[in-house]
Amino acid sequence: MIIMAFKVEREEYVNKTFRIEKKLIDELEVICNKKNISLNKLVVKCIRYALENLDDDEN
Numbered sequence: 592m593i594i595m596a597f598k599v600e601r602e603e604y605v606n607k608t609f610r611i612e613k614k615l616i617d618e619l620e621v622i623c624n625k626k627n628i629s630l631n632k633l634v635v636k637c638i639r640y641a642l643e644n645l646d647d648d649e650n
Contacts, residue, residue, distance in 0.1 A: 616630075619637075623630050 619630060619633055623633050626633070
């Protein structure tokens with residue numbers, strides 16, 4: 592019988608500051624309230640989606 596160790600991987604996080612238009616933040620907060628998620632989580636999801644769908648032909 593093989594027993595595998597249970598490992599919990601930790602994500603590494605860093606704090607950064609970005610300037611974002613108030614109108615855009617307002618739009619994101621409406622989505623956050625509808626979906627009951629944090630603004631941080633939504634922003635991370637948006638960035639991840641954008642990077643995964645980035646057109647490689649753009650300069």
